[in-house]
Amino acid sequence: MPTHSPWVDDPEGYGRVSRILHWGMALLLVWQLLSAVVRAVAEHSPLDAFFWSTHVGTGFTIAWLAILRGAWGLANLRRRPATEGPALLRKAAALGHIALYGLLILVPALGILRAFGKGRDLTIYGHQVFAPVTPGPNAALGSFAGEVHEFLGWTLFALIAGHIAMALWHGFVRRDGTFGSMTRGPAARHLAARV
Template sequence: MTVTAYSPAQKSLHWLIALLIVGLYLLTFGEEFYERGHPMRATIWWLHISFGLLLLGLVLARLGLRLVRGIPALPPTMTPAERGASHLVHLGLYALMLAVPLIGVVLTWLRGDTLTFFGLFSIPSPVAADRTLGRSVKEIHELAANLILALAALHMAAALWHHLVRRDGVLGRMLPDRQADRETGLAD
């Protein structure tokens, strides 16, 4: 059987991860509404860290599914350059989706804070607080987050171009389509 679309689980993870990335990015702007020392700033960062850890877990699950289920082949009409660009963008997105939360973990610990996941568990910092190094790591974290958004925008533009101009079904492989999922045997 030839796989023509991602599984419903892969699709769900794709869209949930996309929403989490945008939500995490927007959440960081929430602290600007509160003065330093305001309890809401701490809540915003607690949520940012917790959702960042959730993102890391979902990306790992998505990578696992990708290894187990595979991915649909790209359309034969795509040129070798397009295929190469697609692979590079996906590789960059996965690398950044793993790196940004991991850098965030390091940043949290360099600030001397305990890593917590929605209050369900906590991991105290295994390293001494180092605010100077923390500032540098924060810049790397922010740069990597901006790179994710730039690559995601490129990814989205390419998907729309394939859908609206090329009409080759690339975007359709990731869109919810219960009938197509049943016909290809991908319904979970």
């Protein structure tokens, strides 16, 4: 019988809240990647119109979930599973996670700055944040923010690919329970210890 809540993190694995936030954000990021890829290869197509219509709202949601997830992680910091592996790998994992969280917040913020600088409408969840203005208040800033938004967006997806590769390495090469602690929670570490 567990003596802790299954909702909070535990040294043996991540609790339900951490896992729901992680996998919910993963689904949103897959959707966001699809919208960016479709925009890159089929701009102005009906498929692009469908996906791109969700891009801003999805990005906004991802940013707020990253903030929520970061706060939840800090609140659970002393209870979370220890990072496995050599010191250099643990430091790289910590820096990688900081970069991921930073980009999850920065990339959408740059998208908002681009829209504002270029004088574009910004509507999130059907609520207008600001109306279009011609000419934009600062078109040069908007263009710069747009270029950085795009570059860092693709950088974010590259970091996510690295994150996935390392998770699979932990799960199928090292078999240390790290992968299972985010898929099955605390019970996964006990299973890995018996294998």
